Amino acid sequence: MAIQIYETVNAGKVSATVLKRFSCIALAGMAAEYLVYGIAEGGPANIDKLDMLPKSLAFTQKKVDSQVRWSVLNTVLLLRRHELARAKLVEAMSMGKSVGTCIGIIEETIDDSDI
Known part of the structure; x- marks a missing residue:
């Protein structure tokens, strides 16, 4: 972006x-x-x-x-x-997960029809 x-x-x-x-x-x-x-x-x-x-x-x-x-x-x-996705993202970031992993968490948690 x-x-x-x-x-x-x-x-x-x-x-x-x-x-x-x-x-x-x-x-x-x-x-x-x-x-x-x-x-x-x-x-x-x-x-x-x-x-x-x-x-x-x-x-x-x-x-x-x-x-x-x-x-x-x-x-x-x-x-x-999208509070669930945000909470999962905060947890992943606090554990030092990669950007790719964080993006995956968002994509798995948020339904495409809900965007």
Whole structure:
């Protein structure tokens, strides 16, 4: 996904769908940390980094703020909706499992019709 973002930004063709997906991915760790611990220590830094992409696309600050709010809310809703997958992923990550294993856990836990 990150490579796709860089390619589309460099080409000047970032679609709304790509921007929304990237925003949710960029904030997923922060949202999960908040859901598990009630606080997200890395949140402000993640949001600052996320602000850079829409600003580079000439978004106004108001539109950037709106994009970030939507992304946070959507990501929290997705994580709550797929709580079993999130819990299994947290367990696997805490055990130091590979990225491939973590992806497999998500794919096994979430039904394609539920996405």
